[in-house]
Amino acid sequence: MDRPSPLVERDGPVLHLILNNPERLNSLGFEQHEGLYDALRAGEDDDEVRVIVLSGAGRAFCAGDDIKPHGADGWPDRLKHRRVPLDVGVGPILLNDVTSAFRNCLKPTVALMHGYAVGAGYDYASSCDFRLSTRGCRIGDPRIKLGLWGCEGWSYKLPRLVGQTWVAPLTFTGDLITGEQAEEIGFVHRLFDDDAAPREAAAAFLHALARLDAGAYRAKKADLLLGLDQAYDHVVRSLA
Template sequence: MSDENTARPARPDADELIYTVDGAIATITLNRPQVKNAFTLTMIDRWAEALRSAAADPRVRVVVVTGAGGAFCSGIDLAVLGGIEPTPIARRRMLTEGVHKVARAVLDLEKPLIAAISGVAVGAGLDMALMCDLRFAGRSARLAEGYIKIGLVPGDGGCYLLPRLVGPAKALELLLTGDTVDGVEAERIGMVNRVYEDDELLDATYAFAGRLAGMSPISAAMIKKTVYQSQTMDLRASLDMIASHMAIVQSTEDYAEARAAFTERRTPDFTGR
């Protein structure tokens, strides 16, 4: 969903999403600031492609997604919804074969994914942030699952993701009212990890991303997978899985480098092997 400011024709633009790599950190910048970075379906294709590129690039160890122009994402451009054939199957396919491409690419990404949220993150825009592993927000960020206010249901994972962060009761409160929370409140209830002054958000996000990029990428990937997979396992199964992971990481060059660096009191240089 999107807010009223996005109700205008959606025009594909080669620069509507910018993907860059700087050192070990990839950045996905949503770049339609004139509509608070509301996304089109062509933008969705590029978003999923960027995530797949980051996953396949051995240089990349952390991915940051953010928005240009003081907003994160106001959801889907309303012009996209207006252009969908008014049949149930076409509307369903718009999600399953369109918008959900990003969610599937996120599920396949083994590297840490951080959302840097400034300004609005509304509806599907908030859902896209909730898909990330970590969320950092500016103090004045405005986050809302506002679907209900225009007679819709969360179409991009909000009913699945939000309860896992804030608990079912608080999630239902936000989903059933469409209420907006700022960055400070979002941190208090666990929707975001950290909140910063608006002008410090990106610097703080990249500083944290740099810390993660300095860790063993093999260990980071296994930790991430274990955390998510363990949510659907009992403890016995999770312990069995982590025993296998431990045996694998102890056979890597990165583990040998970590031990050597610890003994020599220096910063390790991990290669992902």
């Protein structure tokens, strides 16, 4: 790899994971996915880290998967037992695993989107608690235009994030939507202007998250994830 990705920067209690392959609009190969996994785990283990933020260097958040380096190189050792060929190779197994690590992380997770949040970028964004975007950011999952589809769990997450109505246009047509449209349907929580620097524009929001009680956040998020999956009576009894 030419340079480290993600870049890991600290702003006090806020941990920034910055995708750093700007020439390819931060499209991700095996090593970049696994780099995200390692950086996320390190952030989870560090008690001083209160918020974990994913963003991209250059012109885009993340333009998808970099299919080229998906040969044998770079497959993480920790997943060697799960390297089972699928119809499109082994890539989806890694993406499925790392996006799940974000989704199950019990610290606040935030995606700061600009430029493009497409394919794998859209998968990572939909695995975070909060999604902030520039107004004109292009968001979506165009893999269907190649007859392909992702299998990192959009099919579970999207109907729970935005309501099933919007699943069909986003996933069946493969058309990209803007940040503004994503905010209208509830996928994006806050917008900033296209010429804003996302990490600066979001700083106040991120530091407000960092001031929340970490234990309460952890418990509440765990309960929320449980509540999405369990029958009402199970949830209520397990909370008592």
